[in-house]
Every structure is written in C-alpha cells, then in structure tokens.
Amino acid sequence: MKETSAASKTPIPVRIQKIRRDTTKVRLIVFGILAGMLIVCSIFSKYLCPYDPYLQDLSIAKAPPGPGHLFGTDRYGRDMLSRVIIGSRTSIFSTLLLVAIITVTGTAIGVICGWHGKKLDTVLMRISDIFLAFPGLVFALAVAGVLGGGLHNAIIALAAISWPKYARIARSQTLAQKETVYLQAAVLSGSSTVKIIFRHLIPNIIGPILVTSMLDIGTMMMELAGLSFLGLGAKPPMAEWGSMMSDSRSMMATLPWITFAPGFAIFLSVMIFNLLGDTIRDYADPRMRGR
Amino acid sequence: MEPVLRVEQLTKIYRKGSFGKTHSEVTAVRDLSFCLMRGECLGLIGESGSGKSTAAKLITLLTDATEGRILLDGEDITGWRGKKLRQAYRKMQMVFQSPADSFDPRRTLGDGIGESLLNSGTRRAQAKEEIKKLLVMCGLSEEFAEKYPHEVSGGQCQRAAIARAIAIRPEVLICDEATSALDVTVQKEIIALLNRLRWEQGANLSILFICHDIALVQQFCDRVIVMYHGQIVEQGTPDEVIRDPKDEYTQRLINSIL
Numbered sequence A: 001m002k003e004t005s006a007a008s009k010t011p012i013p014v015r016i017q018k019i020r021r022d023t024t025k026v027r028l029i030v031f032g033i034l035a036g037m038l039i040v041c042s043i044f045s046k047y048l049c050p051y052d053p054y055l056q057d058l059s060i061a062k063a064p065p066g067p068g069h070l071f072g073t074d075r076y077g078r079d080m081l082s083r084v085i086i087g088s089r090t091s092i093f094s095t096l097l098l099v100a101i102i103t104v105t106g107t108a109i110g111v112i113c114g115w116h117g118k119k120l121d122t123v124l125m126r127i128s129d130i131f132l133a134f135p136g137l138v139f140a141l142a143v144a145g146v147l148g149g150g151l152h153n154a155i156i157a158l159a160a161i162s163w164p165k166y167a168r169i170a171r172s173q174t175l176a177q178k179e180t181v182y183l184q185a186a187v188l189s190g191s192s193t194v195k196i197i198f199r200h201l202i203p204n205i206i207g208p209i210l211v212t213s214m215l216d217i218g219t220m221m222m223e224l225a226g227l228s229f230l231g232l233g234a235k236p237p238m239a240e241w242g243s244m245m246s247d248s249r250s251m252m253a254t255l256p257w258i259t260f261a262p263g264f265a266i267f268l269s270v271m272i273f274n275l276l277g278d279t280i281r282d283y284a285d286p287r288m289r290g291r
Numbered sequence B: 001m002e003p004v005l006r007v008e009q010l011t012k013i014y015r016k017g018s019f020g021k022t023h024s025e026v027t028a029v030r031d032l033s034f035c036l037m038r039g040e041c042l043g044l045i046g047e048s049g050s051g052k053s054t055a056a057k058l059i060t061l062l063t064d065a066t067e068g069r070i071l072l073d074g075e076d077i078t079g080w081r082g083k084k085l086r087q088a089y090r091k092m093q094m095v096f097q098s099p100a101d102s103f104d105p106r107r108t109l110g111d112g113i114g115e116s117l118l119n120s121g122t123r124r125a126q127a128k129e130e131i132k133k134l135l136v137m138c139g140l141s142e143e144f145a146e147k148y149p150h151e152v153s154g155g156q157c158q159r160a161a162i163a164r165a166i167a168i169r170p171e172v173l174i175c176d177e178a179t180s181a182l183d184v185t186v187q188k189e190i191i192a193l194l195n196r197l198r199w200e201q202g203a204n205l206s207i208l209f210i211c212h213d214i215a216l217v218q219q220f221c222d223r224v225i226v227m228y229h230g231q232i233v234e235q236g237t238p239d240e241v242i243r244d245p246k247d248e249y250t251q252r253l254i255n256s257i258l
C-alpha cells in the first residue's frame, strides 16, 4: 500500500524501472567486487608487496618508475609500490574502522533518543547539535592538537565530529517507525522492547544509514589522509597514504612519482567506495525494488 | 455469565504542549465503562473520531489511560509493564485495521504469526507446525508462511493477522475495524472466518468488535455499544438499538446508513 502511494507521487514507468534496476544490480556487483578486492588486498598487503616497504637501500634511491620498481623508489630507496600496498592496510582499515565506529555509535544514540524521547532525547540531541555546529575538520584539528598526533587520535577526532549525522538519521527514522502498526503488533505478540528494537526496528531503518556510511567511506578516507598529511595522523615511517603524500611534497617537482603513487591510491579507493555508496543508495530506493 | 474483560471509567486526554505547558487538550475517551462477557461478541460503533481506536489502545495498554481501570480475567492490569504485561497479552490479542501495515515489511507472515508462539516458550519446530495449522484454519494454504506482506492481498493478509491473533489462544480478541479496509466480498469472508472461530472456540473466545458499520454489527454481534465524542450514548442488543434507538445521535447514525 505504501509502495503504490509512493509511486503515484512521481510515477516511473515500469519498463524504465526494470531497466534501471537491472543496471543497478550490475553496478552493485561490479563495484562490490572492486571494493571487496581493495579490502582483501589491504588485509593480505603483507604478502602482496614485491619488496620490503620499510627496507632502505640508498644505492637505488630516487629511482624513477621502471620495470624493477613499477612506481619508482623514494629518497631512501624504499619501493613505492610496496609502500602504497602496505599503506592500504592503515588507510583502508582505519577508514573502515572509523566508519564502523560512527555508524554504530550514531545509530545507537539516535535509536535511543527516538525511542525513549523526553529529556534524554533533548539532552543528547543538543550535544549532537554542538558537534554539528563546529566546522568538521577544524574541530578534528583541535582535538588532534589537544590529544596529540597519531592515527588513534585522528580516528577519535573524526569519530567525535561524525557521529551526530548518524544519530540524526537514526532518530528521525525511529520516530517515523515508532507509531507504526507492525511495532504495536510486535508489542502485542509479547516481544520485549530490546527484541522489538533489534528484530523489527533496526532492520527497517538501517537502509538509509548504511547508504550514508558507504558514502562516508570515501569522505572519511580523504579526511584521515588530510589529517595525516597535516602531520596529525599516521606518523612516518609508518606507511599511510596521506602522510606519504605529505612526506614527499617538498620533492614534488623533482620526484613526482613519490607523490603520484599514494595520490593515485587515494583517488582510486575513494572513487570506488563512493560509486559503491551511490549504487547502494539507488538499490535501496524503494521505487527501484522489485515490488 | 461472568465478564472476561471489564473496563471502568476509562478516560483518555491527549495533551499537546511544550515546556510543561498544555496548549490543547483532546478528550478522546471519557468515562468509558463496560463488560465483555465470556464467549460474547460485543460491538463498539460510532463515527470516525469518536474514540473507538483510542479505547482499543487503552484496553491493550498500548497507551496509558489518564484515568480508569482495566480488569482482565478479574485481574487489574492497569499500568502493567514489562514481563507482567507480556503475560497479559497471552490472554488478549488484537486485529488491526490495515492488514498490510500490521506485519513487519521485512519479515514473512509466518514469522509474524510465530512471534507470539516463540515468545510464550514454544519450540521452533513445533511453532512451525503450529503456524501451518493456523494458516489452514484461517483459510490460507501453508505456503503463505513464507510470503511477505506486500506479496499477498489485503484479505489474505487480514486472514494471516487473525491467525497471528489467535495463535496463543487468547480469551479476548479485539478487532479494531478489522474489515473496514477490505472490499465488501472480502469483508464477508472475514466475518465468516470470525464466525467460524467463535463457533469452534465457544466460551473460550470473546470478541470486542469495533466497527463503524451498523449493519455489520447487527449480523455479527450479541450486544452493541454506541459511542459518540468519546462517551457511551447507548447500549443493548443490535436489534433493540437499531429498531428503537433512544439516543438522538444513534438515530442519526442509523438514518444515515439505512
């Protein structure tokens, strides 16, 4: 019933709906596989490196890209390809960890606010307003400044400013679902509140939240790299894309490949995760679903 | 005969306001008192907005009453919460107006029907068998257990909702406009199903049948209560009320239909 009313607002011909759904499925599979490959690569990065990424060999320092070293070597003679590959573990993994943290905390707080209401809701939402009111990266800079540099602190800083968005979405979704008849029916079936929240509420509100977190993977990767670039995230010699770029920026004119390699890695992964996020959003649109 | 459900002076006032101030008040139900006897089918009629659904929500404790008491099986269940309330729901179930909305869109009908069974301690395998039996009992085939609410028609969905409501053999079944969202032929089928259940269960099933269609109540109910602006204005057997309505509002209600 809901579907027909939604469809009648902006009618999409059935045939076009079907074609769009088919291409969406293909895109979902393609980008899903690409993103999966990135993640798998980052997990097994240790075994994929052709050279030891931390081994310094001044005899081959500053070598341009060539058959031996595909992305060239840096000023200490470390193989850039290996460093980019090993850097994926820090960059991709910390990004995924960060996104997971903000998704779970934000959703939990939003659901509690929406479900419980009253004073608790007001207090938590005002707190989230405070975080939302700060310009994101500036606040992260301040937090990272106070807590000191380092990857952990960068993650904490970004998590602190990013959860309110999820809390907002989860809260409004919870409020929309709270009065629905099927939740009342679940109450009458004798399910406890916890059971109702986990079995019925969360599965019904998680769609838009997951889409947001998929789209955020790209953004967060950029921001983490940004903080690392500013020296507030991962510290050299730890291989991380942002700090690698920062490290090499003074030599950009003479050794452009040192900047190019991590830059390209960031560009590629951000693009893949953003496209995957877009696709999931299309797929989650109820009008696109086969109903 | 003894009452299985007894409602005493129920009042519900909806207050709207902020910062502790009340800006507006709606008295949805005022001083509602009645008894539902064992095995009886009691009709509750009234135009839309007269507080019928609110009454149903109050009785099932989905919202708290501003005042009044609810006695189920002689026990005062007013204000019960948590585990105790869940125990009370084993005796009292409800069928909602819009069948498709009353099932979780992401779960199968079978899941919905089985939920109360599992919550009351039935084993999973046994619940599965029970779900099939219930579906057949309500005029559906066993395959409906695997279907999603959007895959079935309104009538089929309402049958499943009835199966869910009777799964744990409640003593009281509240039907809030259970047939209003359905077209006339399907309405007849659902009434026939409810009639069959009443006949099979005898004194073990009492129904509070909320409806705005006086003709339907006449066919189906033993007794009828007429509500207007949250208050009872008339009660009696359907024939009495329809033939010789004492209250002016009831007269208008009947005249508008017949």
Ligand SMILES: Nc1ncnc2c1ncn2[C@@H]1O[C@H](COP(=O)(O)OP(=O)(O)O)[C@@H](O)[C@H]1O
Residues within 6 Å of the ligand: B014, B026, B027, B028, B046, B047, B048, B049, B050, B051, B052, B053, B054, B055
């Ligand atoms: N949650 C609510 N908040 C405020 N007013 C409500 C709420 N629910 C119902 N009402 C009001 O209570 C009155 C009775 O509504 P309802 O019980 O739904 O009537 P019926 O089911 O007989 O059509 C209406 O005037 C309605 O506007």
Ligand SMILES: [Mg+2]
Residues within 6 Å of the ligand: B052, B053, B054, B177
């Ligand atoms: Mg109603």
